[in-house]
Amino acid sequence: MLISGKSSRRTENALWATLAFGFAVFGGAVGCILMLLCRSVAAPVLAFSLVATVVTVIQTTSALGMTPSTLLALLVWAALFWYATIAARKDWLR
DSSP states (O other): OOSSOOOOHHHHTHHHHHHHHHHHHHHHHHHHHHHHTTOTTHHHHHHHHHHHHHHHHHHHHHHHOOOHHHHHHHHHHHHHHHHHHHHHHTTOOO
């Protein structure tokens, strides 16, 4: 809430940053559930989640600089996508 009534750049970016974060979290959760169910659609869902994670990391680093948690989030999603593509290539997913 802004008391002075002036808009700031941080509040203007809040909607798209929140949407990207939500897509990253829920896309990752749905992608992991699809991996557990051995569904081939898991890899594209995790790829979409990875893109949303990259957008979230870009916004976070522009506001706060690079923090260990942003780097860890990117590494975890990249590992999940990597594993999903391996599972799809080996026909573990149907």
